[in-house]
Amino acid sequence: MVDPIRSLLATGTKLWLDSIDPDLVRSNRAMGATGATSNPIIVADLLATGRFDGDLERLTDDDHSDEEIAWLMTDKLVREAQAVFLPVHKETGGNDGYVSFELDPLLEDPRSNLPQQQRVSEYVRLARQWSEGHQNRMIKVPATPAGLAALEEIVANGATVNVTLIFSMRQYQQARDAVWRGAQRRNDLNGFKSVYSIFVSRLDVYTEKAVPQLSPAAQGMVGILNAKRIWAENQRFWAERPTPLHQEMVFASTGTKKPSDAPWKYVEAFAGSDIQTNPPATNEAVAGSGRTFTRQVDQLPPAAVVEEIDREVDMVKLEATLMEEGISKFADPQKRLLALVAKKRTALA
Secondary structure, eight states, rough: OHHHHHHHTTOOOOESSSSSOOHHHHHHHHHTOOOOOOHHHHEEEEHHTTTOOOOOHHHHHHTTTTTHHHHHHHHHHHHHHHHHHHHHHTTTTTSSEEEEEEEOOOOOOOOOOOOOOHHHHHHHHHHHHHHHTSSEEEEEEESHHHHHHHOOOHHHTTTEEEEEEEEEEHHHHHHHHHHHHHHSSSOOOOOOOOEEEEEHHHHHHHHHHHHSSSOOTTTTTTHHEEEEEEHHHHHHHHSSSSSSSEEEEEEESSSOOTSSTTTTTTHTTTTTTTEEEOOHHHHHHHHSOOOOOOOTTTTOOOOOHHHHHHHHHHHHHHHHHHHHHHHHHHHHHHHHHHHHHHHHHHHOO
């Protein structure tokens, strides 16, 4: 009988879980997942279940602020996931087994209107604070102007980074070049690891609304084409600058948004290399698909589809639109998390 997850892993794909739910971390590790990622939405959803009220009550009794409680709980959940994946980290010599920790999204809140340099300085400070003493924690830094400006210093200081909120080749190249500059400032490249999270499904949601003239063959393929091109560029760049550990792409936002799409649409398209961070429901759908996955990450869509997408889709406009939406989606969940902690504090008191 076909084991779809096993066949996916056999292509060379690394499977990371888009959750730090302790139960899901354990079950997905048993399924073959070798890492995980976190964000404020995930943390807020976990705290809302009531499963962690005991921890919240203890932190409240210790007179922590809402913000301190939110970060202490995030740190706790990420640490617990790290412990599950630490054996993978050791077995692979640092190439895998990571859990991502997202820096404060409120630095990007447009309503706070923080000066650029202040945001950059805070990213550098927080990266040092939350990475210190951790073997298999990745610091998640957004590919915003401030995040990109902070990357060189963060990497030079020794942090392992996951650059997130990437929608375009331009963002990827800026992030990668900053990371490489920072790496070259280290005493050596041993332990240097970076990954670049390219968002996929959001591009196809965008083009369905903003570029309705795309043919049925091209509509829904923009995210795949864009990510595969960035993956190929990443392969080329690091092949010319060999490092002890692999510098990889993360295919993120791999859950399908259209009911008519197979849940494994993006999983299948990127099978064969690097990392996929899949939502729990996507992993469950893949596991139950009965499919045998084969390498497709280096296969572009038909030439006519590629030519149509290049002609019809303005990638500069796409990036600007998705970044504006992305920054809002980045900051708002942290506010929701803080509001939830405040509500829990009142209820538990």
